[in-house]
Amino acid sequence: MAAEAVMACAPLAGGTVARARHVAIIMDGNGRWATERGWPRLVGHRRGAQRVKEIVRAAPDLGVDWLTLYAFSTENWKRSTEEVLGLMAIFARYIRREAAAMSAEGVRLRFIGERARLDDKLQSLMSGIEARTASNTRLNLTVAINYGGRDELARAAARLAARIASGEIARPTEADLAACLDTAGHPDPDLVIRTSGETRISNFLPFQAAYSEYEFTPVLWPDFSPAHLAEILERTSQRQRRFGAA
Ligand code: IPE
Ligand code: IPE
Ligand code: MG
Numbered sequence: 001m002a003a004e005a006v007m008a009c010a011p012l013a014g015g016t017v018a019r020a021r022h023v024a025i026i027m028d029g030n031g032r033w034a035t036e037r038g039w040p041r042l043v044g045h046r047r048g049a050q051r052v053k054e055i056v057r058a059a060p061d062l063g064v065d066w067l068t069l070y071a072f073s074t075e076n077w078k079r080s081t082e083e084v085l086g087l088m089a090i091f092a093r094y095i096r097r098e099a100a101a102m103s104a105e106g107v108r109l110r111f112i113g114e115r116a117r118l119d120d121k122l123q124s125l126m127s128g129i130e131a132r133t134a135s136n137t138r139l140n141l142t143v144a145i146n147y148g149g150r151d152e153l154a155r156a157a158a159r160l161a162a163r164i165a166s167g168e169i170a171r172p173t174e175a176d177l178a179a180c181l182d183t184a185g186h187p188d189p190d191l192v193i194r195t196s197g198e199t200r201i202s203n204f205l206p207f208q209a210a211y212s213e214y215e216f217t218p219v220l221w222p223d224f225s226p227a228h229l230a231e232i233l234e235r236t237s238q239r240q241r242r243f244g245a246a
Pocket of ligand 3: 028029030
């Protein structure tokens with residue numbers, strides 16, 4: 001009885017209260033992970049998708065209730081056709097294979113990014129799973145596919161302009177712009193993590209992560225485990241966020 005009570009209290013004593021609730025991750029390093037082993041880059045992407053499953057499953061117990069993952073940027077079309085098509089196939093397979101588990105585990109899956117350039121079949125899988133998981137509340141999972149922050153801002157500006165032209169808005173505010181982004185209604189990330197040792201944001205959530213904490217780890221994404229995430233959450237929970245106040 002006493003032991004149970006101690007166990008129940010332990011996570012709070014460990015700093016759960018101050019932990020990031022919205023974590024966004026730039027999942028980088030799949031290619032290097034495979035190349036280091038003499039394997040094709042797609043092997044790294046497949047292993048990376050496996051890691052996504054593990055991180056998604058672990059997130060709620062680590063106090064994370066919003067998880068946003070950068071899977072494919074607007075710049076990633078510059079890669080070989082083989083790699084691009086391979087990645088698209090991995091996304092489609094992930095949605096098909098994980099649909100039942102996500103429903104059972106209370107994961108609400110949404111996508112951000114520009115969809116029109118994606119294959120019709122993939123687009124319909126994406127909207128299907130969004131509809132199927134729409135009432136889930138345990139974890140809000142957002143996957144960024146064909147996402148670029150500048151592209152998102154340009155599309156948002158067009159929407160905002162239409163609302164101004166129609167007389168709906170007179171002088172746009174930050175909130176009006178936020179409401180036109182793909183992430184409308186999502187909280188801003190508390191913490192952005194990038195794996196693989198690169199220290200740049202590569203066009204990821206420039207508006208939303210303006211006041212986020214950042215953490216760069218040398219671990220390549222296919223090696224990034226729930227234990228790594230737990231360690232980063234624990235360590236960064238000590239940071240003081242001031243948002244410009246004294
Ligand atoms: C991240 O890994 C996955 C995508 C960008 C799709 P990379 O493929 O960029 O891996 P590296 O950076 O080449 O090692
Ligand atoms: C950022 O990684 C995009 C994703 C992780 C999906 P990249 O590997 O494409 O970024 P750069 O080219 O190193 O900036
Ligand atoms: Mg990379």
